[in-house]
Structures are given as C-alpha cells and as structure tokens.
Amino acid sequence: MKKYIIFVTILVVSVIGIVCINLYFGRSKMYNMSSQLQHNYFMKTTDRYFVEFYSGEREKIFEYNGVSTDKVQYGIFSIKLYGDNNYAKFLNAFVKLNGKEYIFVLEKNPFNATFMCDVGRVFTDDANIEILVENIDDDYVKLDCISNSFNVNYYGALEKGFNILKNFIKQNSKNNKSCECYLTIVYNKYDDNTNYFWVFMVKNNNLQSKNAVIDAFSGEVLFIS
DSSP: OHHHHHHHHHHHHHHHHHHHHHHHHHHHHHHHTTEEEEEEEEEESSSSEEEEEEEEEEEOOHHHHHHHEEEEEEEEEEEEESSSOOTEEEEEEEEEEEEEEEEEEEEEEETTOOOEEEOOOOOOOOOOEEEETTTTTTSEOOOOOOOOOOOSHHHHHHHHHHHHHHHEEEHHHSSSEEEEEEEEEEEOOOOTTTOOOEEEEEEEETTTEEEEEEETOOOOOEEEE
16 A cells, blocks of 8 residues: 555656646747747826836847847836927936836937837836936826736736647748747727737748737637738
C-alpha cells in the first residue's frame, strides 16, 4: 500500500510537472513571437483636453516585417487639446506616478495634433497616475484606468488570439517562415458610451496578416479577417 501511494504521488507530480513545462514553453513562445503587447489603458476628459496613457512592451526597433526582436517597455502619454492650439509645439506636464513626481515634455505630433511622450515604463492597472499640464491645469487630474474593468486582461486576450489564429501561426512558423504578433486595445475615444476591444494581429514575413477582434468584457470573438 505504501509503495502504491508513493507511485501515485510520483505520477501526479510528474503530470503536474509536464503540464507546467508545456504551459511555460507555450507562454514563452507567445511572448517571444509578440512585437507589441499593450497591457492597459488610462484616460481622462476635462473641459480643456483629452488625455490618455497606455503602457506595455514592444520591439526596440519597431518594424512590421514578420519577425519579432528584442522588446522594451513603453508608457505613452497623449494629450489632445480642445480649441485652436496650433501655435503650440510642445507641452510641459507635471506627472505623479504612484506618488512620485516627474516633469515630462510632450512633443506635438504633426499628423494628428496630439502631444505625446514615452516614459519608457509599464504600469499596472492599479497604478495611480495624475497629471497637471502647465498653463492649463490649476491642479492635478487623476486618470481613470479603463482596462481595470475588463473581464479579459491582456494575457487572456493574447492566449485567445493565439488559439484563434493557431493554424495561421503554425503555417508561418516552419520551413524558414516566420511571423510576429501584435495585441492592442481599440475604442472610439470621442464616444462616452464606446466599447473596448482587443485586436490580435499576426503578420508573416511576406507581410500577409490575420486579425481577431475580441470583446474586452464578454471575451466574445467578434470577427476574424
């Protein structure tokens, strides 16, 4: 009886070990093939501007070429001023990140007139992010974490995306073929009632791509293209 119990214990431990190893290498593969992984999304609308902050990981040298390379962290502030502010070329912003104060210079994007900067860090959904824009704000404004309310977090969306497009990924991961994956949050930033979606895209080295759109709340796959 004692030998039987030992045998069963060893068997159970071995099975758990195999499952953990397969899970680890599965997650490692997903991460290594990912060229952009957006983790979260914060925002706030005031009577003077619309501000966003989103963070995650992406390629150090960002290229759509079907090959994923070394990644770095990113954390991007984006501010859209209301009214005629074409004269401004940059904004100074005082930012509190989890209580620690910073000063950032946001440069104007000539393509969409937003002011942006990358702080080079990933923040979790429970991060406390406050901003005071010089010559605009009278006090700090706290950003709301939208992604904190998602029922499907970034890793759940990544797993679902890989599972949905597994055949395309498999076909483009052998015989000297390669592919890279992108995971981002999409939404209508000017609609207070907007829904939020995860978009998982796979691009091969022939620049062919497949996309899956996943509802961030229900987890439903809305369409594949």
